[in-house]
Amino acid sequence: MEASDGPRDPGTEPGSAAAERGGVLPPTHSRVTLRVNDTEHVLELDHRTTLLDLLREHLALTGSKKGCDQGQCGACTVLLDGRRVNSCLLLAVCQEGREVVTVEGLAEATVADGGLHPLQQAFLDRDALQCGYCTPGQLCSAVGMLEEAKSGQPSVVTDTERPGDAPVQLTVEEIRERLSGNLCRCGAYPHIVEAVQEVVVRDMAAREVTA
Amino acid sequence: MKPMTYVRARSVEEAAAAHAGRPDARYLAGGTNLVDLMKLGVERPELLVDITRLPLDRVEELPDGGLRIGATVPNSDLAGHPVVRERYPVLSQALLSGASGQLRNVATTAGNLLQRTRCAYFQDLGKPCNKRVPGSGCGALEGVNRDHAVLGHSEHCVATHPSDLAVALAALDAVVEMAGPGGGRTVELTEFHRLPQDSPDQDTVIRPGELITGVLLPALPTGALSRYRKARDRASYAFALASVAAVVQLDGGVVRQIGVAFGGLAHRPWRARRTEAALLGSRATPEALAQAVDAELAAAVPLRDNAYKVSLARDLAREVLGSLIARS
Numbered sequence: 001m002e003a004s005d006g007p008r009d010p011g012t013e014p015g016s017a018a019a020e021r022g023g024v025l026p027p028t029h030s031r032v033t034l035r036v037n038d039t040e041h042v043l044e045l046d047h048r049t050t051l052l053d054l055l056r057e058h059l060a061l062t063g064s065k066k067g068c069d070q071g072q073c074g075a076c077t078v079l080l081d082g083r084r085v086n087s088c089l090l091l092a093v094c095q096e097g098r099e100v101v102t103v104e105g106l107a108e109a110t111v112a113d114g115g116l117h118p119l120q121q122a123f124l125d126r127d128a129l130q131c132g133y134c135t136p137g138q139l140c141s142a143v144g145m146l147e148e149a150k151s152g153q154p155s156v157v158t159d160t161e162r163p164g165d166a167p168v169q170l171t172v173e174e175i176r177e178r179l180s181g182n183l184c185r186c187g188a189y190p191h192i193v194e195a196v197q198e199v200v201v202r203d204m205a206a207r208e209v210t211a
Numbered sequence: 212m213k214p215m216t217y218v219r220a221r222s223v224e225e226a227a228a229a230h231a232g233r234p235d236a237r238y239l240a241g242g243t244n245l246v247d248l249m250k251l252g253v254e255r256p257e258l259l260v261d262i263t264r265l266p267l268d269r270v271e272e273l274p275d276g277g278l279r280i281g282a283t284v285p286n287s288d289l290a291g292h293p294v295v296r297e298r299y300p301v302l303s304q305a306l307l308s309g310a311s312g313q314l315r316n317v318a319t320t321a322g323n324l325l326q327r328t329r330c331a332y333f334q335d336l337g338k339p340c341n342k343r344v345p346g347s348g349c350g351a352l353e354g355v356n357r358d359h360a361v362l363g364h365s366e367h368c369v370a371t372h373p374s375d376l377a378v379a380l381a382a383l384d385a386v387v388e389m390a391g392p393g394g395g396r397t398v399e400l401t402e403f404h405r406l407p408q409d410s411p412d413q414d415t416v417i418r419p420g421e422l423i424t425g426v427l428l429p430a431l432p433t434g435a436l437s438r439y440r441k442a443r444d445r446a447s448y449a450f451a452l453a454s455v456a457a458v459v460q461l462d463g464g465v466v467r468q469i470g471v472a473f474g475g476l477a478h479r480p481w482r483a484r485r486t487e488a489a490l491l492g493s494r495a496t497p498e499a500l501a502q503a504v505d506a507e508l509a510a511a512v513p514l515r516d517n518a519y520k521v522s523l524a525r526d527l528a529r530e531v532l533g534s535l536i537a538r539s
Contacts, residue, residue: 028214047259048212050246070247071314083287083316089246090317093217094239094261145312153291156307156447165293180447181311 030093036061037105045092052076052087055102063103063136067183074182077137077144078102084144086181103136106143118202119143122195130186138182142196145178146170146203170200212249219261223390223424229260230420231392238262238422240283241317243310244326252336253327253343267424270294276430279388282321282423286310286376289320299428301437301456305379308441311448321423324377324387324403327414328370328478329450330359341367342411349411357516358452361524363477368411369514371475372404373450378474379439381482382456385428391421400426401472404479411478432468435460436535440527441474451475453524457531461539466490471532473524476511483507486528495536504528 025031025044033042036059043058052069055061055078067075069088076088079101087100106117115121119142122128129135152165157177168174175193184192220226230236235257239245248254267281270292278299280289289295290306310318332338332350339348351359351369359369377400385400404415417423431437441454454474460467469490471483489503504525511521 027216030217047215047217069250071243074311074313077313084313085317086243086313089243089314091239091242091246091259094219094242094263096219141313144316148287148312153287154296154303154307155312156304158307177447178312181313 032093032096034092034095034098034100036100037102037108043092047091047093049092050088051078051080051090051092051095051100054092055087055100061102061104064140065133065136067133067137072183073134073137074141075134075137077140077182079140079144082144082147084141084148101140103139106139117143118199119146119195122198123192126191126195126198127188128191128195129184129188134182134184134186138179138184138192141179141182142199145175146196146199149174149178170197172197175200212252213255213257215257215259217259217261219264221264223265223267223422226260226262226265226422227390227392227420229258230422232420233258234419236260236420240319240322241285242322243314243318244322248327248334251334253334262422273427273430278428280320280426280428282425283319286315286318286320286323287312290315298431299379299383299437301382301439301458302376302379302428304439305375305441305454305456308439308451308454309375320376320426323374324380324400324423324426325415325417326373329373330370331355333370342370342407342414345410345412352514355516356514358450358475359514359517360477361511361513361517361520362473362481363406363479364512364514365407365409365411367409368407368478370407370411370478372414372477372479374480375439375441375451375454375474377404378451378454378472378480379437379456380426380428381472381480382437382458382470383428383431384470385426387423388425388427389417389421390424391418393418395424397427401480401482407478414478431458432460434462434539435468436538438531438535440531442523442527453520453527455524455527455531456480457528457535459532459535459539461495461536464494466493466495466536471507471528473507473528476520476524483528485510486532490532495532497533500532500536501529504532 031044055064065075067073071086071089078087149168155177157173175196218229237256239259239261267283269281271279286306290303296303332340333342338350360371380400386397387403388397437458439456441451443449451474456472458470469487471486473481486503486507
């Protein structure tokens with residue numbers, strides 16, 4: 001492989017003839033293929049690029065927020081192969097072949113008519129935000145969390161000796177513990193918990209109807 | 212961050228070969244600590260060897276009733292594993308007391324053991340730190356040291372190991388399995404992390420280029436009970452000020468097996484051998500239990516800001532051991 005001193009070999013700019021031929025990249029860059037909100041993307045990336053920067057700077061999906069950039073605030077939370085993760089701590093080059101859903105994709109991913117995801121609607125109805133900066137992360141985290149609880153994943157306030165994969169009942173204590181990785185400096189926590197609870201209760205009612 | 216090259220390894224052999232002879236290389240698994248340290252400039256690798264696609268992501272039951280935990284099993288999967296919850300609740304509880312849901316989905320078993328201290332002086336390039344730059348001094352020794360060690364520290368380093376998982380594994384007599392240039396080997400978890408002495412830059416006994424491939428958990432005797440309890444500054448999502456992991460098995464009111472380890476107190480998970488020796492083979496009355504815990508913590512040498520850790524750890528250990536013995 002040919003080495004290059006520059007940040008990017010001009011011959012491999014996206015859309016260039018070299019890129020179309022699968023041109024040579026500098027050793028500090030790689031070509032990465034991944035799906036974001038149901039669309040496949042092929043990108044040539046510096047290995048230092050985080051998944052968060054890929055979303056915001058390369059795909060203009062600025063819903064995912066850069067709060068602390070250290071994995072402490074949760075504002076960058078997205079779903080990676082269905083699991084909630086902090087996108088600021090993941091290098092994009094490692095995500096080859098993975099499936100990402102951001103806050104922009106929540107509605108499309110789960111609602112056939114293109115309306116809001118039930119959690120998004122509940123956040124609006126319950127006024128579960130003030131400045132809104134943490135909201136995309138809160139939403140993606142809550143979507144991932146609801147799936148975890150449904151699959152029986154315990155939290156530290158769950159009885160860990162309770163048997164296996166029965167869905168965990170999401171009490172207020174469970175919701176607060178499970179969403180502790182998402183900080184809200186406005187302190188909208190009481191309404192955030194109410195909004196999540198509303199979706200939990202509605203889900204349970206829906207399941208009882210179909211059962 | 213420095214520009215770097217990247218290799219996605221497909222086998223342990225390929226990973227080891229890519230890393231061999233490259234002191235500037237780092238294995239990358241979940242990256243929840245390494246990527247953070249790269250942003251801070253504490254870690255400056257020029258080559259990343261991605262080990263997330265290696266076939267090390269399974270939890271296997273062993274014929275003797277123990278478990279083999281693959282190096283890249285995510286913390287959340289391990290905490291939720293039915294066998295772990297049934298037989299090793301202390302392990303599940305320790306994992307779930309650490310980090311957040313997002314981090315546990317990514318952070319791995321081996322990465323958890325190899326994570327670096329959260330000492331603020333270690334993370335701040337503008338401060339002296341013998342762990343980051345050997346010979347530069349220790350900013351925490353006479354600095355803000357409320358979160359630091361009370362046991363086993365030295366004049367060179369007073370940092371603590373931040374893991375919850377490792378504390379449970381220490382109490383459970385776990386064994387770390389490694390592959391490397393010199394072949395495979397195993398080390399008991401209690402011997403895996405080091406005390407700082409005069410070389411705090413070495414957190415563990417791992418050798419250059421070695422890769423953790425798994426952790427072995429021995430079977431527990433029938434009737435063994437275990438528990439983890441952690442004290443921290445907020446209700447969730449914070450590192451331990453002090454924590455305790457304990458495993459006990461009683462027979463006719465007599466302690467037949469016991470493992471106790473403290474977290475948040477030292478440069479490594481602190482196995483409380485004196486407490487264990489005092490209680491093994493005895494009827495653990497509340498008085499005997501209190502004395503046994505004090506026997507371990509008598510060795511504590513608090514720093515200016517952290518004398519509270521000794522009484523905090525004492526109360527945690529007495530409560531956890533008392534509750535396990537009462538349930539036996």
